[in-house]
Amino acid sequence: MANIQDKSESEWVRVLSEDGWTFIVPRKVAVASGTLKNTLSTGFAEAEAATCHVPHRGAIVEKVMEYLSYKTLYESAGPKEDIPEFSERIQPELALELLMAADYLET
Amino acid sequence: MLPQELVFTVDGEQAQSTATTSRILPLAHYCHRSESRLTKPALAYQALSAILTHIDSFTGFGSLPHHLVEPILQQCSAEALERFEENTPALASLTQDCWRNLCERQFTQDVASILAGDRSPPDDWRSYYFTLQARQQQRFEELGSKIRGQRQEAEDRKKERQIVYTDPVIRRGRGGVGRPSTLIEKTRKESMKIQRSVYGSSRSPFLTPAKPARPRPETRPVKPPPIAGMGMMSMPRPAKIARTEPTPPSGSSASPPPPQSSPPPFSPALSLSPTKIKRDPMSSLFMPKHKAHSQRPVPVAVKKS
Numbered sequence A: 001m002a003n004i005q006d007k008s009e010s011e012w013v014r015v016l017s018e019d020g021w022t023f024i025v026p027r028k029v030a031v032a033s034g035t036l037k038n039t040l041s042t043g044f045a046e047a048e049a050a051t052c053h054v055p056h057r058g059a060i061v062e063k064v065m066e067y068l069s070y071k072t073l074y075e076s077a078g079p080k081e082d083i084p085e086f087s088e089r090i091q092p093e094l095a096l097e098l099l100m101a102a103d104y105l106e107t
Numbered sequence B: 001m002l003p004q005e006l007v008f009t010v011d012g013e014q015a016q017s018t019a020t021t022s023r024i025l026p027l028a029h030y031c032h033r034s035e036s037r038l039t040k041p042a043l044a045y046q047a048l049s050a051i052l053t054h055i056d057s058f059t060g061f062g063s064l065p066h067h068l069v070e071p072i073l074q075q076c077s078a079e080a081l082e083r084f085e086e087n088t089p090a091l092a093s094l095t096q097d098c099w100r101n102l103c104e105r106q107f108t109q110d111v112a113s114i115l116a117g118d119r120s121p122p123d124d125w126r127s128y129y130f131t132l133q134a135r136q137q138q139r140f141e142e143l144g145s146k147i148r149g150q151r152q153e154a155e156d157r158k159k160e161r162q163i164v165y166t167d168p169v170i171r172r173g174r175g176g177v178g179r180p181s182t183l184i185e186k187t188r189k190e191s192m193k194i195q196r197s198v199y200g201s202s203r204s205p206f207l208t209p210a211k212p213a214r215p216r217p218e219t220r221p222v223k224p225p226p227i228a229g230m231g232m233m234s235m236p237r238p239a240k241i242a243r244t245e246p247t248p249p250s251g252s253s254a255s256p257p258p259p260q261s262s263p264p265p266f267s268p269a270l271s272l273s274p275t276k277i278k279r280d281p282m283s284s285l286f287m288p289k290h291k292a293h294s295q296r297p298v299p300v301a302v303k304k305s
Helices: A002-008 A034-041 A043-050 A058-074 A092-105 B042-054 B065-073 B078-087 B089-095 B096-106 B110-118 B124-162 B180-199 B282-287
Strands: A013-014 A023-027 A051-052 B003-008 B013-018
Touching: A013 A034, A023 A058, A034 A051, A034 A092, A034 B065, A043 A051, A051 B180, A058 A092, A058 B042, A092 B042, A092 B065, B042 B065, B065 B096, B078 B096, B096 B110, B096 B124, B110 B124
Parallel strands: A013 A051
Antiparallel strands: A013 A023, B003 B013
């Protein structure tokens, strides 16, 4: 139990894509996704290893992580702070797969 | 492996909605709100916006689930919808609502009676859309031709009312001829023609060097030839003309005067015998309208003392 608590308190988690890419992100960034939050909070192996598998290719997972970081950064932004648009960072060729990934990860 | 639930937050509280293939969530449901800031679009909404922005670049949706394709199709134009149906025939079952929405948006008046319930809806909204489109095209063409006809008529009426200048009016008055140069040229041409016809083409009493005078029979009448194009001018018929050729001045080199556009003035080199010349034959051929304003030189009679 202490181990699980220790591991759940670790600041970093690993997100693995289907083509072998690994993304190490802060826990608070990963839990911005509903699916990843559920995966990391349960008592499964993924939670113990602080590792999540996402069934999408590396380019898509990278874009999702980028969005989760953006969301975490500007979530607590004040009303006067200028927040850039994330839509400008979405390439049209990734849009369809990104939509599927966003639907899967509940972001 | 797709989730059966789509979780989003509304005003700080979590709400759960079941997303199945039968229930299609509108686009707005992909937005989520946090406690601190309102309306922070979710990644799914942003991806949908990116797809709709570049919808003309897409030919199909690959393995995208139907509940994600429907919001895209709802926002498509007729051309895009046709293209997707062509590439993915399985989409035809999903597009009837989309064609109906297109008809409602673009042909509101034609569809109003169907929506009000006065008429039964068509079996195939797709073919109905193209029928309405063809009708609209025909209406536009009729209107266009009508407007063109009206514009043409207005232009024709405008042209009829315009003042058109044809030939300028030549004024004949005391002040002189409207175009003196033209009249002089005409006169010169006529006189040249008459001279040629009367005296021969190579000879002219004024332009050639003087030769010994040779009296001509007085009974011989001189008839000027009819001048072409000058039907309005009536040439007086000379009765008898006594013609004498000019004698060259003694002691002076015979130099013909330079060619002139107007009848040459009376030069001292071409002195005529005062006793023989009684009447200038040209005077009978050319009668100016207003003798007082005639531009012909008046021969000076030299009297022997």
